Amino acid sequence: MRRGLMVLAGGVGERMGRPMPKQFILLAGKPIIAHVLDRVRDLPDITRIIVCPPEHVSLTEELLAHRNLADRFTCVVGGATRQESVYNGLSYFEGYDSVVIHEAVRPFVTTAEFQALIDDPAENAIYGSSIPFTVLVGHEYVEQTLDRSSLVNVQLPQKFDVARLRAAHEAARAEGRVFTEDASMLHHYGQGRVRILPGTANNIKITQPVDLVLGEAIYSEYVLGGASD
């Protein structure tokens, strides 16, 4: 079984209100992406790539060199959208069976959680958590209610059969259709069942300034085990 792992590192800092791409912002003293690299650096038998925009390649390579990780990750140039970046990343995994996709701005997935996803017998699997609040369809007025017990908060990492994911991407490209993440796309094009593994509430995506505040708290409690007295 040939396995690959891609870390999507394409974010720009707009929503954070900062000029710097989100993944380079410091969280608990280190760039957000470095948290992710530390979690996946020692996963055995897996080829690791970081998919980033061309203008961030040298910065990302520098960050790898500073951490003595240059021989564990390869930087690959992504595309203009998230979907294109995954598609470009897949071209690196020609001849591979399975690929794990993760995002550079989800720093709180443990190595054990990555390993559990990889080891799960399902060929396609994602992490998902229940939705603890009520969601409705609507804009200015409520248009439709939704049963939150039937909904899932879709998380990453996600694991897919490479051939099936590629087929789904080809179909989406042919139709010019855009999906926000790959499990929905795979499902839409009938490329096999996608298993949902129970995710944790710690697995937040750092997108807004308040997430950094939450992130610091999660780091000290969850990663350091509540080290401060």
Next chain:
Amino acid sequence: MKTCIITGASQGIGRAAAIRMSRDPEVGNLVLIARSEDGLAATRDAMESDGKRIELVAFDLADLDAVPAMVKRVNEEFGSIDMLLNIAGYAEPAALLDTTTENIMTTFQVNVFALIVLTRECVKYMRHSASKILNVASTAGVTSRPGWLAYAASKAAVVSISNTLTDELAEYGIKVYSISPGRCATELRRKLAPEEDPSTIMQPEDVAEVIATLMRDDETCLDGQNLIVRQAPKAGR
């Protein structure tokens, strides 16, 4: 087998620490760094070398640019870096009005900048193992020392660096210790207090004993604080 790097090992506290660490059965490789080849060789001659590899690295820590290649080579040679004892230090006591720019630069270059760069390079190879770093600061770094401005300021920096690194490296299981010896009978102390009788004060071996205790695997509680290492004056002397 653990690899332990010790700076300032050509004399004083660094030499005593090297000799003491050579008695630690967990430590298989000792890398001794200082400028004086003769001093390093004399340290080696006093160490217990049974089954140990002892490497002498005559190196000027002020040459910051050469540090990465030196550390890389050590890691390649021994396969790991498990302990780093930052003991090397420089002192040139002078009152503010007599302090030269050169004195300030050299003091910070050796006591602070080299310590940071060496630590940075070692951590690249230490990560994800239960490793330990020990920085030798000084009581001069936490109290006022008229006449020792540059030295005292540099040691305050070492205390601060140790605090920050304790938290920054906690995730990797790397423990960071800071010790602040009081007066201890060495060449450096003789520069700072030429009139003092060295036989009346703490000896380098006493500090080395504390260092060895902190480096033990079962010592897990004393990191992250600046430990004052001192001996009460000997009555009647």
